[in-house]
Amino acid sequence: MEKGNIKSVLLIDNSVQESGAYHSIRCFIKKLQPRISYYYAVPQGCWNKNKDIPPSRLEHYQFNELSKSWRLMWYFPQLITNSIKIGEWVRREGIQIVHVNDLYNMIGICVKIMVPKVKLVYHIRLRRTSYARPVFGLWIWLINKFSDVIVPVSETVEKDMSIPSEKVVRIYDAVEDSRIRSNRKKSFDGNHISFLYIGNYIPGKGQDHALRAFEVALRSCKNISLQLVGVTGGNAKNEAYLRSLKQFIIDHELNDSIHIYDQGSDVCDLMMSCDVVLNFSESESFSLVCLEALANGKPVIATKCGGPQEIIRHLENGILVENKDVLAMSQAIIKLAVEPTLITKLSNETQVDFEKKFNANLLANKLLEVYNQDLAY
Numbered sequence: 001m002e003k004g005n006i007k008s009v010l011l012i013d014n015s016v017q018e019s020g021a022y023h024s025i026r027c028f029i030k031k032l033q034p035r036i037s038y039y040y041a042v043p044q045g046c047w048n049k050n051k052d053i054p055p056s057r058l059e060h061y062q063f064n065e066l067s068k069s070w071r072l073m074w075y076f077p078q079l080i081t082n083s084i085k086i087g088e089w090v091r092r093e094g095i096q097i098v099h100v101n102d103l104y105n106m107i108g109i110c111v112k113i114m115v116p117k118v119k120l121v122y123h124i125r126l127r128r129t130s131y132a133r134p135v136f137g138l139w140i141w142l143i144n145k146f147s148d149v150i151v152p153v154s155e156t157v158e159k160d161m162s163i164p165s166e167k168v169v170r171i172y173d174a175v176e177d178s179r180i181r182s183n184r185k186k187s188f189d190g191n192h193i194s195f196l197y198i199g200n201y202i203p204g205k206g207q208d209h210a211l212r213a214f215e216v217a218l219r220s221c222k223n224i225s226l227q228l229v230g231v232t233g234g235n236a237k238n239e240a241y242l243r244s245l246k247q248f249i250i251d252h253e254l255n256d257s258i259h260i261y262d263q264g265s266d267v268c269d270l271m272m273s274c275d276v277v278l279n280f281s282e283s284e285s286f287s288l289v290c291l292e293a294l295a296n297g298k299p300v301i302a303t304k305c306g307g308p309q310e311i312i313r314h315l316e317n318g319i320l321v322e323n324k325d326v327l328a329m330s331q332a333i334i335k336l337a338v339e340p341t342l343i344t345k346l347s348n349e350t351q352v353d354f355e356k357k358f359n360a361n362l363l364a365n366k367l368l369e370v371y372n373q374d375l376a377y
Helices: 020-032 070-093 108-116 132-148 155-161 207-217 238-250 267-271 286-294 328-340 340-357 360-372
Strands: 007-012 036-042 058-060 099-101 119-124 148-153 193-198 224-230 256-262 276-280 300-303 318-320
Touching: 007 070, 007 360, 036 070, 070 108, 070 256, 099 108, 099 155, 099 340, 108 119, 108 132, 119 132, 119 360, 132 148, 132 155, 132 207, 148 155, 148 318, 148 360, 155 238, 193 267, 193 328, 207 224, 207 328, 238 256, 276 286, 286 300, 286 340, 300 328, 318 328, 318 340, 328 340
Parallel strands: 007 036, 007 099, 036 058, 099 119, 119 148, 193 224, 193 276, 224 256, 276 300, 300 318
Antiparallel strands: none
């Protein structure tokens, strides 16, 4: 692509901590630069850690979200103020594309109204069953009305949107190269099976199910251990949830077998230290953790909660269990503990699936096509 044809894209993202959405869009950005010239409208948070972003292309905003608290009164004034500022930035820099990294930020729609010639791309990463359920339908209606391209991250999300539209282009999330180890194999003798649960401590993320399932599994298998790794983001509800997890471990005397950590270690190092990854979330639009496990050669036990069903092939690269079914979770854990050869079999298939369906270069090129395509409507 010649320099004169380089597209300028403003990414609007709400990430204040490292999430799957954040890591996936960062992967695409790294793959597409310098073919795409990116600008960033973000809150103070994890984006500040990216030293490769020129200060002149990074602006910080207070993105208020809809809530039931008194802060709701500031939502619309803040939305209008931010939209005006970002709209002026788009005009000043001649930005051609506005890419919003999830459905809950309505600034993209406001900017489209202010600057109709800009191309508006909306990534959709939440399910209808998420916390956004009360306004999900309204948001999708608005996004379908004003956006030029809608990018659901999975078939699950696409079905939830319920808008058969020529604007829709499904693109799976991708794993950054830095989060994949070239040497994916760990010394494994089957004598001790270590399980890993990576996920922010949020009610509904399934760590409580994992603890109950592990408590049951430990009655039959003494050769297993579990690490839970994540952050609360300073949220009061998440902090209370984490305390309840720690109390469960104490109450059931599981301290020798289950350990809880803040996420301070590299994800790849964590993956390399375990044999099996768990994900018992109650609802997932995709699941970057499941995908990272496959990328690093680790089988996954996951719930049938949406996205993981598009990543995990039952008894081929992992095990799928019914959502919220603690007994089924414990039985899957026991199955791998008593059949360590199955872990090896599942591990051998993980990389095949990853390269065939979730290759980051192929997915990034698909996003590039979205940026470059002429609009036919």
